[in-house]
Amino acid sequence: MTAELGQFALIAALIVAVLQTLVPAVGVRRRDTRLMAMASSGAQTQFLLILFAYGCLTYAFINKDWSIAYVAANSEAHLPLMYRATAVWGAHEGSMLLWMLMLSGWSAAVSIFNRRLPPDLVATALAVLGALSIGFLLFILITSNPFTLDFPVPDNGRDLNPLLQDPGFVTHPPMLYMGYVGFSVAFAFAIASLISGRLDAAWARWTRPWTTAAWLFLTIGITLGSWWSYHELGWGGWWFWDPVENASFMPWLIGTALIHSLAVTEKRGQLKAWTVLLAILAFALSLLGTFLVRSGVLVSVHAFATDPARGVFILSFLAIVLGIAFTLYAWRAPKFVSVADFALFSREGLLLLNNVFLVTAAAAVLIGTLYPLVIESINAGKVSVGPPFFNAVFVPLTIPLALLVGCACAVGWKRAKLGEVVRRLRVPAAIAVIVAIALPLLLGHPLRISAIGGGLLAVWIIVSAAQEIVRRVRAKRDRVAGITQIPRAIWGMTLAHVGLGIWVLGVTFTSIYSIEKDARLGPGETATLGGYTFALKGVTPRTGPNYRADHGEVDVERNGRIVAHLAPEKRLYEASGQVMTESAVDHNPLRDLYVALGEPIDKNNAAGDWAVRLYYKPLMRLVWIGGFLMAFGGLIAISDRRYRLSRAAATLPAGVEAA
Amino acid sequence: MRLRYLVPAVVLIGLIVLFAAGLKHDPREVPSPLIGKPAPAFALKLLGKPDQPYTSADLKGRPVLVNFFASWCVACRVEHPFLMQLASQGVEIIGMDYKDTDADGAAWLADHGNPYRTVVADPQGSAGLDWGVYGAPETFVLNAQGIIVYKQIGPMDEQVWRDHVAPLMAAKP
Numbered sequence: 001m002t003a004e005l006g007q008f009a010l011i012a013a014l015i016v017a018v019l020q021t022l023v024p025a026v027g028v029r030r031r032d033t034r035l036m037a038m039a040s041s042g043a044q045t046q047f048l049l050i051l052f053a054y055g056c057l058t059y060a061f062i063n064k065d066w067s068i069a070y071v072a073a074n075s076e077a078h079l080p081l082m083y084r085a086t087a088v089w090g091a092h093e094g095s096m097l098l099w100m101l102m103l104s105g106w107s108a109a110v111s112i113f114n115r116r117l118p119p120d121l122v123a124t125a126l127a128v129l130g131a132l133s134i135g136f137l138l139f140i141l142i143t144s145n146p147f148t149l150d151f152p153v154p155d156n157g158r159d160l161n162p163l164l165q166d167p168g169f170v171t172h173p174p175m176l177y178m179g180y181v182g183f184s185v186a187f188a189f190a191i192a193s194l195i196s197g198r199l200d201a202a203w204a205r206w207t208r209p210w211t212t213a214a215w216l217f218l219t220i221g222i223t224l225g226s227w228w229s230y231h232e233l234g235w236g237g238w239w240f241w242d243p244v245e246n247a248s249f250m251p252w253l254i255g256t257a258l259i260h261s262l263a264v265t266e267k268r269g270q271l272k273a274w275t276v277l278l279a280i281l282a283f284a285l286s287l288l289g290t291f292l293v294r295s296g297v298l299v300s301v302h303a304f305a306t307d308p309a310r311g312v313f314i315l316s317f318l319a320i321v322l323g324i325a326f327t328l329y330a331w332r333a334p335k336f337v338s339v340a341d342f343a344l345f346s347r348e349g350l351l352l353l354n355n356v357f358l359v360t361a362a363a364a365v366l367i368g369t370l371y372p373l374v375i376e377s378i379n380a381g382k383v384s385v386g387p388p389f390f391n392a393v394f395v396p397l398t399i400p401l402a403l404l405v406g407c408a409c410a411v412g413w414k415r416a417k418l419g420e421v422v423r424r425l426r427v428p429a430a431i432a433v434i435v436a437i438a439l440p441l442l443l444g445h446p447l448r449i450s451a452i453g454g455g456l457l458a459v460w461i462i463v464s465a466a467q468e469i470v471r472r473v474r475a476k477r478d479r480v481a482g483i484t485q486i487p488r489a490i491w492g493m494t495l496a497h498v499g500l501g502i503w504v505l506g507v508t509f510t511s512i513y514s515i516e517k518d519a520r521l522g523p524g525e526t527a528t529l530g531g532y533t534f535a536l537k538g539v540t541p542r543t544g545p546n547y548r549a550d551h552g553e554v555d556v557e558r559n560g561r562i563v564a565h566l567a568p569e570k571r572l573y574e575a576s577g578q579v580m581t582e583s584a585v586d587h588n589p590l591r592d593l594y595v596a597l598g599e600p601i602d603k604n605n606a607a608g609d610w611a612v613r614l615y616y617k618p619l620m621r622l623v624w625i626g627g628f629l630m631a632f633g634g635l636i637a638i639s640d641r642r643y644r645l646s647r648a649a650a651t652l653p654a655g656v657e658a659a
Numbered sequence: 660m661r662l663r664y665l666v667p668a669v670v671l672i673g674l675i676v677l678f679a680a681g682l683k684h685d686p687r688e689v690p691s692p693l694i695g696k697p698a699p700a701f702a703l704k705l706l707g708k709p710d711q712p713y714t715s716a717d718l719k720g721r722p723v724l725v726n727f728f729a730s731w732c733v734a735c736r737v738e739h740p741f742l743m744q745l746a747s748q749g750v751e752i753i754g755m756d757y758k759d760t761d762a763d764g765a766a767w768l769a770d771h772g773n774p775y776r777t778v779v780a781d782p783q784g785s786a787g788l789d790w791g792v793y794g795a796p797e798t799f800v801l802n803a804q805g806i807i808v809y810k811q812i813g814p815m816d817e818q819v820w821r822d823h824v825a826p827l828m829a830a831k832p
Contacts, residue, residue, distance in 0.1 A: 277667060284671075291678065311682045319675045326668035333664050370677065377680040578733055 003068050003147040006056030010147075013049035013104070014137040016042055020107075020130030024123035036119050039126035040111035046133060047108035054101045057094060057146055061087050066157055069150035070094060076157040076575040078546035082170060087160045089173045092310075093146035098174065099290075100136050102181040103129070110185055110210075116644075117206055124192035125185070132184055135317045143310045159575035162547070168228025176221030176248055180286040182214025183251060186258065187283035190276045191325060194332040199276065204266035207279065209638040211262060212492075214282075215255040216634030222248050223627030231583055236516060236594050236615040238623060241390040246369045247289030250362045254282040257358035264348045267413060271352065272336035273329075278355070280325045285362070287318050292369070343415045350408045357401045364393040402457035402504060405497055406464035428467055432460035443590065443618060445513045454508025461501030465494045492637025496630045503626025509619040516616075520601060522609040530616035532593060533557040539597070539606055547571040549582075550606045554595050556586065568597045568612075592620040692791070693807045698725070698799065699789035706756050706778040707765050713779045719805040722828045724752045724798055726775070726815070727787055729759040730767035732795040738814035742774035745820070750828065751776050757795050758784040800827050 020042030027035025057070075061084045066072040074090040075083075088094040107129040114122045140146070189207045193199040225245070230238040239245065258278040265275045291314045343349055368389050410424040436455035440447050469486065476482030519527035521536040528534070535555045542551040549569040556564040564586035571580045583596035598611030693699070698715055705711040718725065726742065728735040746752060754775030756764035761780055768778065781787055790799065800809035808827050811819055 273664070280667070288674075311678075315675065315678050315682065318678075319671075322671050323668070326671055330664040330668055334661050370674075373677060373681045377677060579731075 002056045002060045002063075002065060003149055006053040006060075007145070007147040009049045009053035009056065010137060010141060013046050013053065013100075014134065014141065016046045016049060017130045017133035017137060020046060021127045021134060024127040024130075028120050028123050028127075031120075033119055036123035039123040039130070040114075042130060043104070043107040043111040043126050046130070047104040050097075050101050050104040054088070054097055057088050057097060058085060061085065064157070066155070067149055067151075067153045068146070069148045070146040072150055072154050072157045074157065074160050076159040076546065078575070079157075079160055079165075080545050083160055083165050086170045087164075088146075089177075090160045090164050090169075093140070093144045095173065095177075096136065096140050096144050097146050099177050099181060100133070100140060102174075102177045103133055103136060103184060106182055106185050107133070110188070121189070121192050121196065121198070121203075121206075124195055125188040128188040128191045129184060132188075132321065135321065139310075139313055139317065143313050156575065159546070159573060162571065162573040162578045162580045163232065165546075165573075166228060166232050168224060168232060172221060172224040172228055174221075175217050175224055179214050179216075179218025179221050179255075180248070180251060180289065182210070182217055183255060183279075183283040183286050185210040185214065186279040187325070190279035191328065193276060194328045197332060197335060199265075199272050199336050201266050201269055204262050204275065205643070208259070208262045208266065209643045211255065211258055211279070211282075212634045212638045215252070215259055216631040216638075218248065218252050218255060219627060219631040219634065222252060223624050223631070226627070227624050230620075231585055231594075232580075236514075236583075236596070236613070236617065238510075238620070241368070241387045243369050244289075244293050246365050247285075247292050250365050250369075251282050251285040251289065253358050253362040253365070254278055254285055257355045257362075258282050260351045260358075261355050264351050268348050270342055270348060271355075273333040274355070276333060276336070277329060278359075280322075280329060284318075284322050284325070285366075287314075287321065291315060291318055345411070345418070346416050347408060347411050347413045350404055350411055354401060354404050354408065357397055357404070361394060361397045361401075364397065365390065368393070398504075399453075399457065402461055402500075405500060406460045409464060409468040409493075409497075424467070424471075425464065428460055428463040431463045432456050435459045440509075440513075443509070443513075445509075445618070448512055451508060451512045454504060454512070458501045458505035458508065461504065462498050465497035465501065469494055487642070488640040489637050489642070492633045492635070492640070494633070495636060496633030499626045499629030499631075499633055501626070502622050502629060506619045506622025506624075506626055510617050510623065514615065514617045514620075517614045518598070519612050519614060520609055521612045523607070525609075527612070527614060529614045531558060532563070532616060534593075534595065534612075534614050536610065536612065539600075539610060541606065542569070544571065546575065547573045547580075550597065550600070552584075552595075552597050552610065552612075554584070554612075556593055564593055566593070566595045568595045570597045587621055589621050589625075590619065592617040693799075694810060696807060698801055698805050698807050699786070701781075701786040701789065703779050703781055703786060706754075706768075706780040707761050709761075713777065715805065717777075718753065718801055719803065721751065721803050723801050724750060724815075724824070724828075725755060725790075725801060726752050726798045727755045727757045727781075727790070727792050727795050729757045729795045730763040731759065732757075734814050735796045736771070738796055738816065739771055739774070741814075741816055741820070743772055745815075746774035746776070754778040755781050755786060757781050757787050757792065798824075800824055802827070 020039055023042070024036050024039035027033070027038065057068075059065075060068050060071050061075055062081065064071075064075065064077055064084070070091070070093050071087075074094070075087045079087065089098045107126060110122070110129065111126060186207050189203070189210070193203055222245075225248070226238045229240070230236070258275065261271050261275045261278055264271045291311070344352075406428060407421065407425065410421050433456065436452045436459055437447070439455050439459075440451050445451070468490065472486050472490065473479055473482035476485065515530050517527060517529045519534075521527060521534075523536060523538040526533050526535040533556065535557065537553040537555060539550050539552045542549045549571040552566075552568045552570075554566040554568065555562055556566060566584035566586055568584040569582040571582055572578075573580065581596050581598075583594055585595075586593045592615070594613075594615035594617060596613045598613055600606050601609040601611060698718060700715045702712060702714045705713050724745075742752060752775050754768075754773075754777070756778055758781070760782065764778070764780065768775075779786075784792070790797075796814055798811040798815050799807050800811075802808050809823055811824070815824070
């Protein structure tokens with residue numbers, strides 16, 4: 001019964017999506033506000049229907065309804081409730097339903113928070129979102145139906161992939177999808193502006209908070225994913241340049257570029273065509289990511305069950321959506337001419353430069369990701385492009401970007417004076433040099449040029465970002481008022497930039513100074529690493545809710561004092577028979593100590609010697625702290641009150657109607 | 660309309676063509692250098708019968724499937740029902756119990772059913788190494804001369820069987 005209700009809700013949602021697309025389109029053409037208003041009610045109805053379908057699937061999971069094939073394939077009787085409730089997105093079909101829930105959720109949000117927007121723009125944007133819904137709903141119903149029934153009904157499910165039975169799984173996919181799908185709003189606004197031919201400062205102002213919101217979710221999603229793979233995969237790595245990671249990273253880079261170019265379009269009325277292109281690209285790359293992950297075109301550790309029919313469907317969908325978008329762009333964008341002249345040495349000039357680097361970085365990631373496919377397509381064999389390529393390309397692109405971040409706040413709009421900028425940046429530069437040299441020494445590491453270089457960039461970003469706040473406070477006579485009067489948008493930008501600096505610092509130190517060791521340890525034996533002594537006390541059998549484990553206990557000692565008790569496990573999940581490595585990590589802001597159990601040396605004697613991996617990773621936490629801080633900055637920025645001003649105030653700045 | 664605004668559309672067309680081509684390839688398909696060559700020699704024992712030797716010479720004389728499996732292998736359970744079905748159709752499948760103990764292998768077969776006419780124990784994975792096995796399950800198709808004519812990495816299923824293996828098995832020597 002649950003399955004039938006869910007299925008019915010999806011079909012109903014498809015019908016509503018068709019109406020949500022067609023009726024407002026006619027309404028905009030006839031300038032009929034009643035028909036246009038159908039877009040909003042359509043979006044809200046569609047959201048409720050999808051929410052209901054999603055609820056049905058969740059209900060089936062929680063109540064162990066093995067008659068639904070998808071539930072039986074991704075859950076089992078002893079799976080804890082937390083994972084049963086979230087196993088909905090444990091595989092392809094349910095993930096697409098989650099994706100759809102997000103899309104309809106964003107659409108409903110647009111239909112509600114739009115008081116400042118002209119009705120025809122809202123109607124057009126919602127019609128575009130409705131059209132996207134049609135595509136995804138058809139995809140779900142035709143190729144990936146989560147409600148397909150299974151007969152005969154099995155006695156038990158086959159279990160959720162044990163790799164996914166982790167708190168990271170509960171949080172990472174929804175955040176990531178919120179981000180991916182969130183770019184659909186900027187996309188819809190971009191298409192609406194191309195259709196209407198109106199693109200002005202007000203348009204940029206409407207698009208900004210939506211883009212920032214999508215971006216902050218994507219940032220959280222990627223950061224959580226990195227943290228999850230770090231402690232779950234048992235390799236001590238936090239980023240693998242895996243095709244699926246790249247698929248989330250490319251929209252992030254373009255989204256970051258979009259946030260910055262939107263600032264230029266809003267403040268100076270420039271880079272309009274470019275901004276629209278980025279808005280299309282950010283979503284295009286989200287779709288591309290979906291295609292790459294779902295079609296099985298590329299090999300990845302994120303092994304989704306692949307099906308060529310799905311690949312063909314998404315590829316056709318991608319071709320239609322982006323084909324229309326880019327054709328519209330080629331047709332309309334040349335009309336978006338800028339009014340003011342453009343000086344390169346100005347804030348807008350530097351932001352353009354920032355965009356160039358970000359887009360180049362995204363292009364490099366795209367090329368690295370697709371290269372194996374190109375080679376295969378011309379029948380030249382199979383290759384894989386690994387981290388060396390990405391690091392070699394990515395690091396040089398990040399350096400100028402990091403330098404620019406520091407400059408941008410010190411350089412004014414329109415035309416900046418070089419002397420003034422140099423005077424402002426002297427102090428951050430000096431602090432950066434001193435701290436960058438002192439930092440490795442303080443943390444007890446040998447001096448390396450690469451570490452000093454990375455530290456230099458990181459401190460430079462942090463100090464110059466903080467300087468913006470200091471300058472604003474000093475400008476006021478009353479310091480308290482100075483602080484409270486700083487707009488939230490500025491706080492948000494500063495926090496995000498500080499987050500970036502912290503991230504760079506973490507990446508630099510953990511890449512350069514990490515040490516790892518494979519040791520053979522028996523009970524009572526020790527191994528030393530980076531001044532820490534790891535003692536294996538013993539490995540004992542243990543039983544979890546749905547797995548059996550070899551539970552190791554490791555004491556870590558430094559200078560005769562025990563600093564950490566670690567309990568890594570090797571788990572056998574009974575329903576699927578899969579073995580998982582649960583690593584154990586002790587962390588503080590300065591370092592991570594990481595232990596993972598390898599294999600017992602004698603397979604039949606788990607109480608004997610084990611192969612154990614040990615890691616010491618300095619400043620590892622900063623990578624994630626930096627990521628979350630960036631997202632938090634985005635959150636503060638969208639709460640800025642100027643995004644909530646009335647429509648009359650928002651449309652005033654020099655709007656440029658297309659000819 | 661100025662040409663540079665057409666660049667995104669052109670790039671898109673290029674990518675779509677590339678992806679369409681990519682969809683035709685199976686990323687899991689790794690070509691084996693052994694295809695067209697005689698199956699590598701081995702001398703092992705039958706599972707649970709350490710006194711009964713089995714060598715690569717015993718594979719000759721009729722087309723057979725050689726399937727590397729193990730009790731610890733999850734994907735082997737996925738393909739297992741299909742192998743049972745093949746066995747019931749009279750296809751001769753030789754099981755190579757790969758990097759497994761005799762006890763575990765025998766228990767697994769007792770639990771799930773035995774699709775193999777003969778089960779060979781390869782506890783050290785030595786034959787697997789010579790045959791270029793990446794991980795279980797892998798299935799080799801041998802013709803009557805003992806030449807490897809096809810290799811399937813990952814579970815064997817209906818589609819692979821129909822498209823690739825069945826025609827080879829039916830081919831007259």
